[in-house]
Amino acid sequence: MVHSVTARRRWVAAIGFLSVSALALSGCAQSQRDSGGGGQQGGTLTFGAAGAPKLFDPFYATDGETFRVARQMYEGLVGFKPGTAEVEPALATKYEPSSDGKTWTFTLRENVKFHDGSAFNAEAVCFNFERWYNQKGAGQSDAVSQYWLDNFGGFKDTPDKPSLYKSCTAKDAKTAVIELNEVTSQFPSVLGFTSFSISSPDALKKYDADNVQAAGDAFTYPAYANEHPTGTGPFKFSKYDKANNTVELVRNDDYHGTKAKLDKIVFKIIPDETARKQALKAGDIDGYDLPNAADWAGLKTDGFNVAIRPAFNVFYLGINQKNNPKLADLKVRQALMYAINREQLIKSQLPEGAKVATQFMPDTVNGYNKSIPEVKYDVEKAKSLLAEAGATDLTLKAYWPSEVTRPYMPSPKDLWGAIAGDLQKAGIKLDVVTKPWNGGYLTDVDNGIPDLFLLGWTGDNGTAHNWVGTFFGRTDNRFNTGASAWGASLASDLAKANSEPNEGNRTKLYEEVNKKIMEQYLPAIPISHSPPALVFKSDIKGVVPSPLTDERFGSASKG
Amino acid sequence: MLRYTIRRLIQLVGVVLVLSLLLFAWLRLLPGGPVSALLGDRSTPEKAAELTKQLGLDQPIFVQYFKFLGRAATGDFGTSTGVQPGDSALDIFLQRFPATIELSFFAIVIAIAVGVPLGYLAAKRRGGWFDNLSVIGSLIGVAVPVFFLAYLLKDVASSALGLPSSGRQDAIDATRVTGFFTLDGIITGEWDATFNALEHLILPAIALATIPFAVIFRITRAAVLDVLDEDFVRTAESKGLTAPVIRRRHVLRNAMLPVVTTIGLQTGALLSGAVLTEKVFSFAGVGEALAIGFERRDYPVLLLLIIMAAIVYVVVNLLVDLSYALIDPRIRTR
Numbered sequence: 001m002v003h004s005v006t007a008r009r010r011w012v013a014a015i016g017f018l019s020v021s022a023l024a025l026s027g028c029a030q031s032q033r034d035s036g037g038g039g040q041q042g043g044t045l046t047f048g049a050a051g052a053p054k055l056f057d058p059f060y061a062t063d064g065e066t067f068r069v070a071r072q073m074y075e076g077l078v079g080f081k082p083g084t085a086e087v088e089p090a091l092a093t094k095y096e097p098s099s100d101g102k103t104w105t106f107t108l109r110e111n112v113k114f115h116d117g118s119a120f121n122a123e124a125v126c127f128n129f130e131r132w133y134n135q136k137g138a139g140q141s142d143a144v145s146q147y148w149l150d151n152f153g154g155f156k157d158t159p160d161k162p163s164l165y166k167s168c169t170a171k172d173a174k175t176a177v178i179e180l181n182e183v184t185s186q187f188p189s190v191l192g193f194t195s196f197s198i199s200s201p202d203a204l205k206k207y208d209a210d211n212v213q214a215a216g217d218a219f220t221y222p223a224y225a226n227e228h229p230t231g232t233g234p235f236k237f238s239k240y241d242k243a244n245n246t247v248e249l250v251r252n253d254d255y256h257g258t259k260a261k262l263d264k265i266v267f268k269i270i271p272d273e274t275a276r277k278q279a280l281k282a283g284d285i286d287g288y289d290l291p292n293a294a295d296w297a298g299l300k301t302d303g304f305n306v307a308i309r310p311a312f313n314v315f316y317l318g319i320n321q322k323n324n325p326k327l328a329d330l331k332v333r334q335a336l337m338y339a340i341n342r343e344q345l346i347k348s349q350l351p352e353g354a355k356v357a358t359q360f361m362p363d364t365v366n367g368y369n370k371s372i373p374e375v376k377y378d379v380e381k382a383k384s385l386l387a388e389a390g391a392t393d394l395t396l397k398a399y400w401p402s403e404v405t406r407p408y409m410p411s412p413k414d415l416w417g418a419i420a421g422d423l424q425k426a427g428i429k430l431d432v433v434t435k436p437w438n439g440g441y442l443t444d445v446d447n448g449i450p451d452l453f454l455l456g457w458t459g460d461n462g463t464a465h466n467w468v469g470t471f472f473g474r475t476d477n478r479f480n481t482g483a484s485a486w487g488a489s490l491a492s493d494l495a496k497a498n499s500e501p502n503e504g505n506r507t508k509l510y511e512e513v514n515k516k517i518m519e520q521y522l523p524a525i526p527i528s529h530s531p532p533a534l535v536f537k538s539d540i541k542g543v544v545p546s547p548l549t550d551e552r553f554g555s556a557s558k559g
Numbered sequence: 560m561l562r563y564t565i566r567r568l569i570q571l572v573g574v575v576l577v578l579s580l581l582l583f584a585w586l587r588l589l590p591g592g593p594v595s596a597l598l599g600d601r602s603t604p605e606k607a608a609e610l611t612k613q614l615g616l617d618q619p620i621f622v623q624y625f626k627f628l629g630r631a632a633t634g635d636f637g638t639s640t641g642v643q644p645g646d647s648a649l650d651i652f653l654q655r656f657p658a659t660i661e662l663s664f665f666a667i668v669i670a671i672a673v674g675v676p677l678g679y680l681a682a683k684r685r686g687g688w689f690d691n692l693s694v695i696g697s698l699i700g701v702a703v704p705v706f707f708l709a710y711l712l713k714d715v716a717s718s719a720l721g722l723p724s725s726g727r728q729d730a731i732d733a734t735r736v737t738g739f740f741t742l743d744g745i746i747t748g749e750w751d752a753t754f755n756a757l758e759h760l761i762l763p764a765i766a767l768a769t770i771p772f773a774v775i776f777r778i779t780r781a782a783v784l785d786v787l788d789e790d791f792v793r794t795a796e797s798k799g800l801t802a803p804v805i806r807r808r809h810v811l812r813n814a815m816l817p818v819v820t821t822i823g824l825q826t827g828a829l830l831s832g833a834v835l836t837e838k839v840f841s842f843a844g845v846g847e848a849l850a851i852g853f854e855r856r857d858y859p860v861l862l863l864l865i866i867m868a869a870i871v872y873v874v875v876n877l878l879v880d881l882s883y884a885l886i887d888p889r890i891r892t893r
Binding site (some may be wrong): 044046051052055062063141142143146150198199214215216217218219220221225226241242243244245246248256266268269270271272274275276278279281283284288403406435436437438439440441442444447448455457470474476477478 | 589590591592593594595596597598599600601602603604605606607608609610613614615616626627630635637638639640641642643644645646647654655657658710713714717718721722723724725726727728729730732733735738740838839840843847850851854855857858863
């Protein structure tokens with residue numbers, strides 16, 4: 001009996017010791033966590049990132065997580081006015097086109113230094129352009145130099161794929177002249193893309209920046225891209241702690257403009273969306289991107305600042321006529337548009353501030369046609385159009401993506417539920433397939449397997465070509481417009497508008513194309529423009545939400 | 560003993576080869592692939608087709624498999640397309656393996672430290688309130704899905720105790736030596752780093768420990784009950800031996816064999832629990848990489864990590880078998 005009492009005491013003591021140790025440990029650690037710096041000047045901003053950055057060389061970047069980190073360290077010749085898609089000078093103080101629109105003279109900012117101390121000048125600008133144009137081997141892959149290929153076309157040694165870029169001349173230290181092979185509406189705003197940021201030539205050479213290699217199923221990048229990104233921006237690269245999943249940038253004290261208030265930015269990679277929300281609530285991070293629209297109200301109630309971006313995107317119901325000849329009939333595609341109650345969908349499924357899309361671009365883009373009327377929901381009209389087309393027995397293979405949230409599509413499942421319900425009310429039968437975004441969804445859409453699919457787009461800049469040009473500028477697109485006779489004329493109309501040097505005329509041409517797209521072609525059904533958001537703790541100030549997701553933390557402060 | 564060990568090691572190589580072929584084929588037959596992960600939203604049918612060709616993903620599976628084997632023989636297990644794009648799969652494994660080991664170690668220590676004593680106590684108090692309560696508790700432990708408990712811990716415990724809910728460590732200046740963050744802090748004398756890492760380990764380790772705890776508890780309780788009924792325990796008691804001596808020499812020692820087997824199996828099975836726990840807590844281990852790799856169809860990372868997991872499982876089982884001999888002299892003499 002005496003023994004068992006002793007034994008019990010020992011157990012109790014052991015359990016008590018463990019509990020006390022755990023509590024002491026958490027208390028000790030808690031005190032460490034509370035002792036971080038703050039105040040208007042200095043401090044660390046910890047931002048929850050949804051994925052690992054692919055690399056730090058913006059030229060080879062293709063994904064948002066990489067761009068987010070890179071744009072804190074780099075600047076381009078031009079940039080975008082905070083909170084808008086409007087181009088403004090950045091490393092160039094001004095720029096002027098020649099009368100034919102093919103030669104652009106950039107006057108450069110003086111007394112600017114790269115993070116490695118070398119000087120920024122016209123030679124450095126031309127070095128960067130030549131570097132981009134002279135990519136070889138794996139550097140020419142779409143998965144590597146995607147932004148160059150999409151916006152400038154080919155490379156020096158790809159004569160079959162001509163390039164928009166012709167040459168760059170350093171007239172003097174502060175004047176760079178860039179010649180183009182043709183006129184495009186994209187220039188110079190395309191130079192505001194993070195991909196076309198200016199790097200230090202010294203660092204590019206020293207760290208073998210162009211040495212991209214195809215390796216098995218993927219690509220490997222050189223030291224410049226992994227460890228030595230060198231720009232002119234307000235923050236410098238410090239380290240990427242892969243074991244701890246954090247990327248750290250520190251303030252550039254030699255920055256030519258208003259110096260950053262923060263000492264450091266830490267990007268903490270938290271792939272799970274719920275985990276990011278939890279980390280914000282627990283105080284582990286100061287903010288994160290794309291909070292689920294369903295959480296906005298709750299986050300605001302909890303005292304967080306939900307920073308809403310202008311709705312610079314379009315969500316659409318894609319149509320591919322490849323497998324179903326009935327879809328080639330305009331009346332059938334119009335029936336789809338009348339069948340979807342877009343106003344109701346926006347009220348019930350999308351965040352406040354979302355609008356019905358009357359065309360494939362938001363109204364802030366030059367070329368938006370105000371005279372295109374909003375097509376109102378009319379299920380009877382949809383049914384009669386189907387009857388006129390002899391398609392009352394229409395059955396369509398429809399895809400929606402699982403496991404994904406996009407800025408234009410906060411909850412694909414709910415959005416699809418509403419759309420499918422509407423289509424069925426109009427008598428359209430659906431053969432529904434859902435697949436993970438990278439687990440077959442995009443692949444099948446690219447291969448033209450679905451008749452209908454949900455997709456969208458967030459603009460890179462304010463030019464119309466970045467929208468309708470991207471969607472329908474080629475005939476071998478996701479909508480398979482080449483299958484219809486109008487596909488080629490649509491592509492040619494878009495090319496004509498893009499190469500019009502006079503801005504006023506160009507705007508008119510795009511307005512006309514938009515009208516034709518909606519009234520004569522209707523290659524897909526535009527549904528909505530909806531505002532995505534970022535969320536921050538209330539003590540983070542100065543981050544301006546950008547329609548282009550081009551938020552710069554140089555203006556941010558903590559405390 | 561040596562022959563037995565060698566035979567088991569040969570088995571291991573066979574298991575790995577067959578597994579790698581099956582996995583390789585299965586991954587390639589899954590819908591989707593790395594092309595959409597590499598090209599993203601801006602993919603077009605033409606770009607996708609070109610990249611598929613460029614990466615050799617249009618070749619027959621066997622051709623791709625033999626190319627993989629050829630590269631693997633030189634230590635090149637491929638490059639990540641989704642988890643940490645551009646990094647070699649082997650680097651990702653080496654970076655993340657210590658995290659999973661560290662988490663699993665703490666989880667199994669918690670499971671043993673709580674499960675064995677509680678199992679013993681419950682058996683000693685058979686039928687009493689303590690026994691009933693712990694049996695119910697262990698049933699709940701087995702029944703509750705790991706991810707649910709993990710979310711619950713994150714939501715409730717993390718805000719109540721102010722414990723971090725994600726990551727392995729805050730972004731502090733810590734020197735990395737072994738990749739085991741708690742150990743690195745001790746080696747370098749950066750105690751803050753160790754405490755910080757421990758703090759990050761508490762909630763995921765508790766979540767991960769739940770199922771092994773419940774299983775260890777139940778096996779210990781059952782094994783102790785069996786031993787307590789044995790004649791030699793009654794003999795020991797009647798000889799007047801003290802309770803600690805009976806417990807140590809007679810009860811625990813004899814009850815430990817099934818318990819050790821269970822601990823071994825649970826340790827091997829921890830990885831499957833770690834996938835969910837690490838994902839919920841964004842704990843940068845192998846489990847999280849597997850979860851992300853699957854979402855993004857990162858073939859090289861998935862292939863290497865699953866093979867490594869299988870190797871760990873088989874090796875742990877081998878160690879368990881070998882440890883029998885140490886615990887039970889009868890096995891040693893066979």
